[in-house]
Amino acid sequence: MTGWLVIAGLGPGADQMVTPEVAEALAEATDVVGYIPYVARIAPRSGLTLHSSDNRVELDRATRALQMAQQGQRVVVVSSGDPGVFAMASAVFEALEAAPQYQGLDIRVLPGITAMLAAAAAIGAPLGHDFCAINLSDNLKPWALIERRLRLAAQADFAMAFYNPRSTSRPDGFGRVLEVLREECGPQRLIGFARAVSMPEEHIVTVTLAEARAEMADMRTVVILGNSATRRVGRFVYTRRSAE
Ligand code: SAH
Secondary structure, three states: OOOEEEEEEOEOOOHHHOOHHHHHHHHHOOEEEEEHHHHOOOOOOOOOEEEEEOHHHHHHHHHHHHHHHHOOOEEEEEEOEOOOOOOHHHHHHHHHHHOHHHOOOOEEEEOOOOHHHHHHHHHEEOOOOOEEEEEOOOOOOOHHHHHHHHHHHHHOOOEEEEEOOOEOOEOOHHHHHHHHHHHHHOOOOEEEEEEOOOOOOOEEEEEEOOOOOHHHOOOOEEEEEOOOOOEEEOOEEEOOOOOO
């Protein structure tokens, strides 16, 4: 049997947002590898082994997936959203760099709908002009770097999407982010909080920075900040495609 390794994104949550090519890879897989809540989204079936692990062991998980593919298994490494956005694709390539014996393997990355795009669609079109995405977790980078990128992006008038905004182990950082944004963007700038996008418990609200509170975000929320031209139209929020 010829093994392969697919690194796939499962989208934000709804089954309809899993792409057909990802569904096909999952249907052909012998093994699915990933963080516990993402693997839990895969329906068990005979011939398929599910390997769930904790979030903090990404490199071990990636190396294990490479080993299984080398042994002839058909392995799908799953992430939520897109696998290249703050997720497993980079971890697999980091493991591959450290283990050249796997570099001849059949490896493919299959994109998924990332949280910020599903959230932006639900809100309207807040990312219609130039934007950037920032991971607010300081697990893998120093806080000073997050704050520097935040200020420079705000000064450049990017709209922004914030992933991993606030967790129980990092309850205070997001309040500081809001302070920096109020300083740089002023109190009237629009900011959207999109929680559990595409799932039954989806909750989306857009407020001004003056009204924004840190408690509006948690680890299931992606936060979208508009740029200086972002405005409301009816129940939607959008950013004009032109800038002067
Ligand atoms: N690879 C994923 C992101 C992983 S980081 C992607 O492309 O979407 C995890 C963060 O993604 C969460 O803390 C949250 O900010 C965001 N996120 C993932 N799914 C989400 C959803 N359904 N609704 C809102 N935010 C989500």
